[in-house]
Amino acid sequence: MKMWARVKALFMRKQLEMDLEDELTFHLTQREEKKRAAGIAAEEAKYAARREFGNATRVKEICREMWSFASLETFWRDLRYGARALGKNPGFTVAAVMAMALGIGVNTGIFSVLNGVALRLLPIPKAEQIVSVDQIFHGKLSRNVHGEPELFSYPEYKNYRDHNHVFTGLLAYEPFLEATLGGESPAQLMGAAASCNYFDVLGERPELGRVFVDADCNAPGASAVVVLSDDLWRSRFGADPSIVGKSVSLNRAKFVVIGIAAPGFGGLDPWPSAFWAPVTMQKELEPARGFLNEDNTGWLGMLGRMEGGVSIEEVRSDLRVIAARIDEQYPGRTTTLVVHRASFMGRPEERTVVFAIGGVVLAAVGLVLLIACANVANLLLARASARQKEIVIRLSIGGSRWQIVRQLLTESLLIAFLGGALGSLVAFWSMEGIAQFVLAHLPHGSPRLVWNVNPDLRVWGYSLALTALTGIVFGLAPALHATRQDLSTAIKEDSAGLTGKTGSGGFLRSTLVGMQVAVCMILLIAAGLLMRGLYMAQTVDPGFEMRGITQAIFDLPSQGYSEERARTFQRELIARVAALPGVDGVEQARVTPLNHQFMGTGVTLAGETEARQVEFNIVSPGFFTMLGMPIVRGRGFTKEETQADTGVMVVTESTARRLWPGGDAVGKTLRNFEKEEYQVVGVVRDAQASHLGEPGGIFIYMPAGPKEQANLQLLVHSKSGDSATANGIREAARTLDADLMVDVTKLEENLELWRTPSRIVAALSGALGTLALLLASIGVYGVVSYGVSQRIREIGIRMTLGADGKDVMTLLLRQAMRPVMIGAVVGVAGCAAVSQILSKVLYGIGSHDPIAFIGVPLFLLGIALLASYVPARRATRIDPVVALRYE
Amino acid sequence: MEKQGDLVQGTLDMLVLKALARGTKHGYAVAEWIHESSNDVLHVEEGALYPALHRLELRGLLSAEWGSSENNRRAKFYSLTKAGRKELAQEAEYWQRMSGAIARVMQMA
Numbered sequence: 003m004k005m006w007a008r009v010k011a012l013f014m015r016k017q018l019e020m021d022l023e024d025e026l027t028f029h030l031t032q033r034e035e036k037k038r039a040a041g042i043a044a045e046e047a048k049y050a051a052r053r054e055f056g057n058a059t060r061v062k063e064i065c066r067e068m069w070s071f072a073s074l075e076t077f078w079r080d081l082r083y084g085a086r087a088l089g090k091n092p093g094f095t096v097a098a099v100m101a102m103a104l105g106i107g108v109n110t111g112i113f114s115v116l117n118g119v120a121l122r123l124l125p126i127p128k129a130e131q132i133v134s135v136d137q138i139f140h141g142k143l144s145r146n147v148h149g150e151p152e153l154f155s156y157p158e159y160k161n162y163r164d165h166n167h168v169f170t171g172l173l174a175y176e177p178f179l180e181a182t183l184g185g186e187s188p189a190q191l192m193g194a195a196a197s198c199n200y201f202d203v204l205g206e207r208p209e210l211g212r213v214f215v216d217a218d219c220n221a222p223g224a225s226a227v228v229v230l231s232d233d234l235w236r237s238r239f240g241a242d243p244s245i246v247g248k249s250v251s252l253n254r255a256k257f258v259v260i261g262i263a264a265p266g267f268g269g270l271d272p273w274p275s276a277f278w279a280p281v282t283m284q285k286e287l288e289p290a291r292g293f294l295n296e297d298n299t300g301w302l303g304m305l306g307r308m309e310g311g312v313s314i315e316e317v318r319s320d321l322r323v324i325a326a327r328i329d330e331q332y333p334g335r336t337t338t339l340v341v342h343r344a345s346f347m348g349r350p351e352e353r354t355v356v357f358a359i360g361g362v363v364l365a366a367v368g369l370v371l372l373i374a375c376a377n378v379a380n381l382l383l384a385r386a387s388a389r390q391k392e393i394v395i396r397l398s399i400g401g402s403r404w405q406i407v408r409q410l411l412t413e414s415l416l417i418a419f420l421g422g423a424l425g426s427l428v429a430f431w432s433m434e435g436i437a438q439f440v441l442a443h444l445p446h447g448s449p450r451l452v453w454n455v456n457p458d459l460r461v462w463g464y465s466l467a468l469t470a471l472t473g474i475v476f477g478l479a480p481a482l483h484a485t486r487q488d489l490s491t492a493i494k495e496d497s498a499g500l501t502g503k504t505g506s507g508g509f510l511r512s513t514l515v516g517m518q519v520a521v522c523m524i525l526l527i528a529a530g531l532l533m534r535g536l537y538m539a540q541t542v543d544p545g546f547e548m549r550g551i552t553q554a555i556f557d558l559p560s561q562g563y564s565e566e567r568a569r570t571f572q573r574e575l576i577a578r579v580a581a582l583p584g585v586d587g588v589e590q591a592r593v594t595p596l597n598h599q600f601m602g603t604g605v606t607l608a609g610e611t612e613a614r615q616v617e618f619n620i621v622s623p624g625f626f627t628m629l630g631m632p633i634v635r636g637r638g639f640t641k642e643e644t645q646a647d648t649g650v651m652v653v654t655e656s657t658a659r660r661l662w663p664g665g666d667a668v669g670k671t672l673r674n675f676e677k678e679e680y681q682v683v684g685v686v687r688d689a690q691a692s693h694l695g696e697p698g699g700i701f702i703y704m705p706a707g708p709k710e711q712a713n714l715q716l717l718v719h720s721k722s723g724d725s726a727t728a729n730g731i732r733e734a735a736r737t738l739d740a741d742l743m744v745d746v747t748k749l750e751e752n753l754e755l756w757r758t759p760s761r762i763v764a765a766l767s768g769a770l771g772t773l774a775l776l777l778a779s780i781g782v783y784g785v786v787s788y789g790v791s792q793r794i795r796e797i798g799i800r801m802t803l804g805a806d807g808k809d810v811m812t813l814l815l816r817q818a819m820r821p822v823m824i825g826a827v828v829g830v831a832g833c834a835a836v837s838q839i840l841s842k843v844l845y846g847i848g849s850h851d852p853i854a855f856i857g858v859p860l861f862l863l864g865i866a867l868l869a870s871y872v873p874a875r876r877a878t879r880i881d882p883v884v885a886l887r888y889e
Numbered sequence: 890m891e892k893q894g895d896l897v898q899g900t901l902d903m904l905v906l907k908a909l910a911r912g913t914k915h916g917y918a919v920a921e922w923i924h925e926s927s928n929d930v931l932h933v934e935e936g937a938l939y940p941a942l943h944r945l946e947l948r949g950l951l952s953a954e955w956g957s958s959e960n961n962r963r964a965k966f967y968s969l970t971k972a973g974r975k976e977l978a979q980e981a982e983y984w985q986r987m988s989g990a991i992a993r994v995m996q997m998a
Contacts, residue, residue: 021955025916025965028958029935032917056936064940068947 018069022062030055059399076405080412087413094385095417098378101777102421103428105374106472108367108773110457110465111429115437116360117464118455120347124270125454127205128307133317134344135162135172135304137325140336146299149178152340152349153300156281156293159197161324162304168320169306171203174281177271177303181287182561182743184251189238190743192450193252193277194269195284201229201263203307210235211246211261218280222294225280228257232265234276252277253560254741255286270305272346272451290559298332305344317341362839366528366770369521371468373777375476376518380781382414382477383511384788386484393484407481414477415470422469430457444758483510508789515785516825522778523829523862528836529764529771530854536757536764538695544753545689546595547630551749553594554579554716554731556742568712571738578734579718584727587628587719590706592620594715595629595691596752605672605680605702607661613675616657616700617692620710625703626652626686628719636668636684639705647707652684656698672702680704694756717749775862779869786818787873797877798885807878814877818870819863826859901933901941903984906969906977909951913968915958916942942967950976 030051037047052058067076088095123129136152139145147153154162159174166172175196183189198219201208209232218225228250230239239245249256257279268274281302285292293301308317318341325337340350347356386393396406433455441451457465558568572590580588593599601620604613623639626632634655643650651672658667671681680702688698706714720727728746735744790797797810833855908914908922919942920935945951950973958964969977 021965024963026939028915028962028964029917029920029939031962032958033935054935056934058936061936061939065943068940068943 019066022065026055026058026061030058076408077412080409081416083409084413084416088416091385094381095420097780098381098417099421099424101374101377101780102418102469102472103425104773104777105371105425106418106422106465106469107425107429108770109364109371109468110426110461111433111436112363112367113464114429114433114455114457114461115453116356116364117458117461118346118437118453119272120345120353120356120360121460122345122454122458124204124344124346125266130343131308132204132305132344133308133314133341134348135306135321136340136349137300138338138340138350140338141334146296148293148299148301149176150349150351151300152351153177154302154304155297155299156295156302157297158328159302159304161328162321163197165324166306166317166320168308168312168317170309171199172304172306173197173200173203174302174304175200175270175278176281176284176301179287180557180560181252181277182254182741183238183276184254184741185238188741188743190745191234191252191276192273193279193287194275195281195287196278197281200278203305205307206264206267208261209264210243211259213261213263214278214280219282222282222284222292223286224282226255226257226283226286227260227280228252229261229263229278230259231263231268231274231276233268233274235262251741252279253287253289254562255283255289257283268452270303270344270346272453274450274452288560289562303349314341314343363766366525366767369525370770370774370777371472373518373521373774373781375472376514376521377777377781377784378414378417379476379480380511380514380785382410382480383483383514384784386410386480387792390484397485403485406485407478410481410484411474411477414481415473418469418473418476422465422472426457426465426469430461440762479510511785511788512821515782516821516828518778518781519822519825519862519866520829520832522774523826523859524833524836525767525774526771526858526862527830527833527854529767530858531837531851532760532764532767534851534854536760542690542695544596544691544694545631545687546691547628548595548749548753550719550721551628552718552720552727552731553597553747553749553752554718554735555594555597555745555747556715556735558712558742561739561742563712565709565712569708572711572714574738575716575734578737579716579731582720582727582730582734584720584722585718585730586721587624589625589628589717589719590622590714591625591717592706592710592713592715593692594717594749594752595689596694596756598752598755600692603674605674608671608673614661614700616702618702618704619691620704620706620714622706622714625717628717629689629691631689631691632687633684634687635666636682638684638686639703643705644707647709648705649678649680650683650705651680652686652703653682654686654701655688657700657702658682658685660700694753775865778862779865782818782822782866783869783873786814786870789818790814790873790877794877794880794885797880798882801880801882802886810878811874814874815867815870818874819867822863822866822870826863830855830859901937902945903977903980904931904933905938905941905945906950906973906980909967909969909973910977913954913966915964915966917964919967945973949973 033051033054034047037050038044042050055061124132126132135154137154138152145151154174156174159172163172163174173196175194177194179193179195181191181193183191196214198214198216201213206213208229211229213229214227218227226249230245230250235241235245245259246261247258249258251257263278269278279287282294284294293299306317308314318339321339321341325339329335329337342348347353393406397403437453437455441453444451558571563571576588576590579585593601601618602615603618605616606613621639622644623641626638633652635658636652638652639650642648653661653667661667661672662670667682667685669682671679673679686703690696692701693699716731718727718731728748731746732744735742800810800813837851837854904923905919908919914922916938920933920938923931923933942951942953946953946967950970951967952970953965953967955963956966
């Protein structure tokens with residue numbers, strides 16, 4: 003009934019309008035006649051009737067709205083009106099839309115990256131049913147970890163697989179498995195050892211051949227089969243279908259290729275897998291150590307597919323029972339399980355890092371958006387005062403405040419949506435390219451990554467919500483302000499006010515400018531700090547010599563080398579490399595300096611029971627000399643100490659100071675986990691050989707004895723330090739073992755990986771800071787220009803009365819700079835807090851860097867001064883006569 | 890003297906329904922009826938009457954028809970529908986209970 007009446011009314015708009023008119027006229031006429039009949043004069047009767055009736059316009063409006071699909075229809079009307087208003091003022095529209103496009107585009111782009119890295123579901127069928135399971139231990143903990151502490155042991159996995167009631171299948175896989183693919187030129191691959199239900203649980207069909215069956219996982223070492231990725235199949239085997247059934251060599255073990263995974267499938271991590279082997283083949287893939295029978299070694303990630311109708315909460319409570327049962331074997335330990343929808347970077351530790359970084363970056367781009375919003379709000383405010391009369395008239399003829407606010411909000415939403423659509427489209431279109439560019443330019447040594455930054459529903463939703471929110475945020479204050487008029491004064495008010503104030507809305511405008519400056523200041527100082535950090539990272543002296551040194555990295559244990567064979571290999575390799583032309587030194591080290599590998603262990607001081615965590619390296623006697631690290635007390639290692647495994651060590655100066663304060667370290671002893679005693683023979687100067695930018699940790703060196711030979715890497719010094727040396731090393735290694743992967747690079751290249759994060763951050767913050775600065779200076783400029791144009795008559799009068807250009811300039815600048823100064827002070831204070839956080843996240847950044855904290859504000863104030871000077875100067879050039887006539 | 894503002898919305902609706910209980914009336918007649926039958930105590934601001942009439946019509950409690958008035962003018966006549974009668978009965982019953990209760994409370998010293 004109601005609906006139908008309205009639909010009818012929609013089509014009979016005119017009729018309805020006339021009827022309403024007739025109905026009210028009839029009433030007024032009747033009343034008027036009655037009054038006249040009572041003897042009241044005709045004119046008086048008419049007015050009395052109207053007075054008794056009240057506001058007829060308002061009554062009509064209420065009725066009209068009742069009869070229409072009020073919201074929809076008024077929205078459509080507001081929209082058309084708004085579009086017309088924007089079209090009439092193209093300069094304003096373009097400026098506002100561009101500001102919004104910049105702000106929203108940057109936000110959407112960053113969010114789509116975060117989404118691609120850590121939010122979107124795995125690229126597999128029905129991914130919403132897949133959950134990842136991780137464990138966090140509390141209490142007394144003794145556990146071996148291979149990879150990350152959240153991972154499970156094989157017996158634990160079998161326990162969960164066989165005793166849960168919530169999964170149709172639970173898979174396990176080893177996420178960090180590297181293997182050398184044998185062949186004419188060996189290649190180092192990332193792969194996975196996976197439970198045999200891996201592909202079935204994920205719902206992945208092979209492109210060719212078959213995937214694992216349960217029988218492949220029956221017994222350790224029994225089924226040497228492998229599934230290759232489509233990517234590897236194409237790049238390495240020319241997409242030859244006959245590869246299925248042939249065997250390939252992985253870490254020198256023969257594996258029969260049984261299938262090729264579907265194109266685009268790269269496993270469950272952002273670093274794509276090139277192959278999958280049954281989990282029971284772990285020992286064959288990593289001959290150094292077998293994990294299958296170890297109850298308390300974490301090395302497997304777990305993902306399960308939930309049965310239909312099972313909730314994540316049910317999964318949690320079901321698995322908790324199993325976890326509690328396992329805990330019973332380890333008194334004093336409790337395990338918490340972390341279960342959530344599976345995505346890339348899903349392990350709790352990874353998530354913490356990704357979300358921390360993502361949060362900081364999103365906050366930064368959010369601030370840029372805030373500045374853009376303030377700009378548009380200011381433009382709207384200026385425009386609202388130009389439309390003052392229109393608004394006042396509408397208010398005084400009975401339009402409600404809400405109606406006008408709604409109209410103004412529709413306009414600002416229109417701007418937001420135009421800008422949001424433009425910005426998001428550009429972001430979607432460019433993000434793919436930017437991601438590719440960044441991934442292609444990661445330094446040597448960082449893993450190959452795959453990001454899918456294409457927008458999905460979540461990204462669209464985010465961008466839509468953000469757009470709507472910004473439309474309301476920047477539109478609401480100006481709309482409320484414009485309608486908060488005292489009707490009588492507003493109508494009377496002269497458009498070019500003569501008061502000393504900046505016109506109406508001056509306070510709101512100043513607040514907006516102050517806020518812009520404050521936010522911009524925070525972004526710029528943060529950017530400044532990061533740039534300084536980058537500069538220091540680029541120029542930092544790590545405290546040792548890198549020039550002319552080439553490193554050769556290889557992994558003998560994974561290639562099945564015994565201790566004996568490793569010794570022979572090392573001896574012969576060193577002999578051959580030392581004989582290369584130009585080479586004047588060959589040394590060994592367990593890890594080469596700054597190679598992002600950290601060896602840690604616990605040691606106990608004499609007279610103490612609690613173990614201390616220390617970092618260590620195992621080096622040959624000439625290591626310190628080659629790297630220019632002087633021994634300041636005692637001596638270095640001798641040749642004899644590397645012939646047998648002797649209990650001596652060299653510590654750094656900081657270590658000596660911290661472990662034996664006030665005394666002489668040389669001669670003191672430490673015990674390692676196995677209670678073996680080590681004696682300090684020398685103290686070496688501090689160097690940033692393990693963590694760049696962090697000198698002063700506890701670091702000890704031990705001699706490279708015969709037992710260590712399988713794990714050592716080579717450092718080669720040559721006069722030229724050029725590619726000839728590198729090729730010579732590769733050639734020498736190939737002669738000894740053609741299947742061994744040897745990674746030969748300059749030692750200096752290790753610095754790149756350390757610098758990349760701060761370089762990316764500095765580039766990002768530099769770009770954002772520039773954007774913020776641009777938007778903020780446009781804001782300051784706009785507000786001062788507007789203020790000047792509002793006060794032209796006042797300026798004219800002042801000048802007629804004898805003020806000169808300088809006085810006017812001073813007056814205008816003083817007023818323009820006041821909000822800027824307040825904003826600057828607030829910004830500096832805010833930034834002190836921000837830098838406290840930054841200095842914890844990024845190395846090399848002092849939280850009170852004077853250059854950033856004094857330089858940036860001065861720079862920003864200069865820009866603001868310039869932005870106000872330009873329009874202010876225009877004001878001083880005004881001819882007083884023209885100014886007085888100015889409307 | 891009561892003012893229109895003292896009439897809560899629901900009360901105005903009820904009065905309109907009551908006015909139409911005896912038969913079809915146009916808006917002006919509804920206003921006059923409320924006026925007279927309350928001995929000039931209830932003064933409805935006449936403009937407010939029309940939104941109420943239209944609201945009740947949209948709710949299906951009233952039906953409306955155009956016809957000509959006593960003095961041959963085009964006028965919109967409203968009458969109660971079945972649903973309108975039911976609503977009036979409910980409202981009246983509720984009102985009786987409320988006013989009775991309030992009267993009792995006020996009489997207690």
